[in-house]
Every structure is written in structure tokens, then in C-alpha cells.
Amino acid sequence: MFIQTIDDAAATGEIARIYAEEKAALGFVMEGTRCWTARPDLLPLVDHLLNTARTDFSLGLRAWRLITLIAARHIPSTYCSHVYARGLVADLGSKEQVLAIHRDFRNAGLSDRDVAMLAYAEQVAVDASRITQADIDALRAVGFSDRNIADIAFCAAFRCFMSRYFDATGATPEPFFFDEDPGFRAAMTVGKPI
Template identity: 30%
Template sequence: MTFLSEPVDGPAVQTLYAADVADDGYVMNLTHLWAHDPPTNEALTSLLVHTAEVARLTPADRGVLICATAAALGDSYCALAWGGRLSRLADEATALAVLRGELDDLPQRVRTLAQWADAVVRNPAATQATDVDALRTVGFDDRQVFALTTYVALRLAFSSVNASLGATPDPQLRDDAPPAVAETVTWGRGVED
């Protein structure tokens, strides 16, 4: 499930595992990885929650940013997990369009968020003031732009740790995603049944 051994058992590890079982019915592969250092997991999660709140991101906004980040990076784990979620939060067509980078027919806010996440992941040094202006046009002030950019960067770090250390997507993520989402995610690590 990852390149690392099972973490040393203890109360913090059991808390992480119990939370997964309560939320999802199983312990996710990435949780086995992050359980090697629960305080790091907690700090990163806290920062993600904080930046999403500061940016006033809706659950669908978060789904768009995460799917676009995952697609740009080639992260199958988050693409499957959040492609399925975004299908439920918005609709399947939106999730597929963001994962495929086919943004032209999406609402302006969704398109702008997806384009920004893609730019932050692929070539952050190439962004322009006009890109930030586009975020302002869809309703984000400068503090929110900073927060949502930090959110994308944190998600990129999260995905990079997962991918680098071999976390494979859980079969449940593939099975819970709409078939078209599962068929679209052809990059990154494959699901191991």
C-alpha cells in the first residue's frame, strides 16, 4: 500500500485509523503513510482547513482546486478521491472537465479556479498579474487569493508525499467514483486490489 512499513502503533496512530473507519469504513492507504508522524498530519490538515476558510472556499471550490491540482501533477489518488466527491458536490460533467483540463464550457468561477491550480502546479513562475485579476473578477479579494494559492500549494505537498512514498489509491475510491471518472484517471499509481 506504500513503500514504508506499518507505523509504530500507539494512541495517535489508532486515533487516525479510527477516524478513517468511522468516516469511510476502512483505513486509507495514505493514512498508513501519514500515521508515521501524526503531528505532521494534524498540522497540515489544520493549515488546509484554515486556508480554505480564509479563502471562503465552498466544498465544490475545494473539489475543483484539488482535482485540477491532482490532474496537473498526475496524482491518481487525489484525482479518484476528489473526482468522485466533485461529481457529487457539483456534477459528473464538471468533475470530468476539470480532470481532463477541458474547461471552456465550465462556469467562469470553476474555470478560473481550475486554471489557477493548474498554473500553480505546472509553472508557478509563469503566472501573471492578469491571472490574479481573473481570480478577483470571480469574487476573491487579495487575502483570499493568497489563501487559496496556499491551499493549492499545500495540496501539492500532500500529493507529493503520497506519490513519492508509494501510496496507491484504495480500490474503494475507484469503486465509489463514477465509472467515467475512474476511466479518466489513467495517470499516476494504479489501484491495487
Template identity: 30%
Template structure:
């Protein structure tokens, strides 16, 4: 599940696990990892929520940013989790396009968001004014551009912590995602049943 042992039980750990069960029906492997410091998990989650709200991101747009970030980073965990979600929130074709980096057929706003997330993850020093202008061109003001870029950077950091400490994708994520998504996500750590 992860390279770390199960954290000691506490009310905060139990609350984190209960939230998973309420939302997903099981305790996620990444929650077992982040349960080593629930306060950090809560702060991190609050910052993600705040930046998404400031950016004015819809659920689909968040899914596009997370899938693009996960695919560029080589994070199978978030790619499976959010690839399945994006398939439900938008459609399977959108999820597959973002995961594969084949963005041409996406609506312009989603295409620009996915391209920006990939650029931020793969080579942030190579971005330029034209990239930011593209974000402005699909309706984001400068504060929103800052917020959505911070959102991508935070998702990248989240993936890095999970990957470095061995969080493997939960079998439920594989089982809940469309087969085409699971066939596409061939990078990162494999699912352990």
C-alpha cells in the first residue's frame, strides 16, 4: 500500500478514514499515508479547495487539470482516480484525450487548461507570455491564472509525496474506471490487489 507503516490510531486519523468511507466506500491507500499527519492533509486540502475556488474551476476543469498533471508526472494513482471521475463528469473521450495528451479535439478552454498543466509539470521555465495569454483568452483573469497554476503545482506536489512514499493505486480505482482509462494508464505504480 505504502512504504510507511499504518499510522497510530487517533480521532484525527479515524476522521480522515471515515471521510474516505463516506465519500468512496473504502479507505484509500493515500489516506493511510497522509494520516501520518492529518493536520497537514487538512491544510493541503484546504489550499487546493481555495485555489480551485479562486480560479473559478468547474468540476470538469479540475478533472482536466488533475488528469493532465498526473499524466505528465507519471502518477498512476491520480490518473486512475481522476480519469474515472472525469469520465463520469464529462465523458470517456475527454478523459482519454487528457490522459494521452491528445488535446486537439477538446473544447478550447479545456485544451488550454490541459496544455498549461502539462507545461507547468514538464518544464515550467519554458512557459511564456503567450501561454498566459491563452489562459486569458479563454476567460481567466490574472488572479485566476495564479490560482489555477498554484492548483497544478499543489497537485504535482501531492503526486510527488504519494509516489515517493509508495502509495499504490487502490484496486477500487481500477475497477471503477472505464476499461479504456485503465488500459491507458500504463505509467507509475501498479495496482496491488
């Protein structure tokens, strides 16, 4: 990490609570969490926003992870690619499927709905200024509501914000998230080397 953050022993109040919850879930505090504590007032806000958005996400955790994987590829964010690929392997049943989606989601056997969702998320991550009414109409044509569309936009845009902050502060993915397969690890290393 490039900046000084609050270590476990010095954590108090909301930061201590967030650290404790993450340790209970993962066994450690992620650098992606710790990096916010150079500004201690920000971590509770970011944590609340992330947890609220993900909990109330109208398309479910699988879609959240898919959108994040595609956005992370284009940001590019090695950290987020590794973290979310790990969850997607469980969601989709194989590393091969995750790799196929990562390489070319348009030709990975996904539904038309998933492809439309990921194409929109990709455009948000690459250049949201080029999104037009036609892009929104295409999402509606495959059954997405305006709430769904807002959620896709939020998820992709939020990932851009989070991932860029991680890289800017020097947060790096923990070895816990690295797959044992060197080819899979290399594919998920889309930005900073690990």
C-alpha cells in the first residue's frame, strides 16, 4: 500500500466493526477495505454504500459479479478481476466459463439478456458519454426495467470508482484470491501485475 492506513490494533468504532466483520467472513481485512482509512471518515460511508447497493441490487449477486468482472477488465483492475472471478467460478460452475466470459462475453453462451447487460456495463466502464437512448431501448427490449438499468449503471460506475481508488492508493489483491492455475491467474491480471 502506498499510503498509511489504520492497522487492526488501532481500529476503533465503526472501523473496528467493519474490520471485525471482514475478518469473520474472510479471515483477514482486505487492502481494498483498509485503503479507505487514510481518511477514516470515508470507510463507513463507502462500506454502507457498497453493502446497501449490493443487498438491494435488483438483478442478484451473480449479475453484480458479472458486471464487475467486465468493468474490471476494462478499467483495468487486477484487484477486482481476481476477487470477483473467484465468486463467479462458484456461480457459474467452472473457471472455463469465467474465462470465456472474460475473453468475449458476447460469444460465451450467455443469454441475450446477460449479453445486453454486459454490453451496457462495458460501455459504462469504457466511455459512458457515448451511451444513447438506443442503448437504453435495447436493454428494455430484452426485459430490463429502468430500476434494473440504473442498477447496472451504478454497479459498473461504482466499480470504476472503487478500482481506480484501489490502484491509486496501492491496494493489491491478497493471495487468498489468486487461483492455483497460472493461466487463470494471468488472465485475471488485467492491470497491475501481481
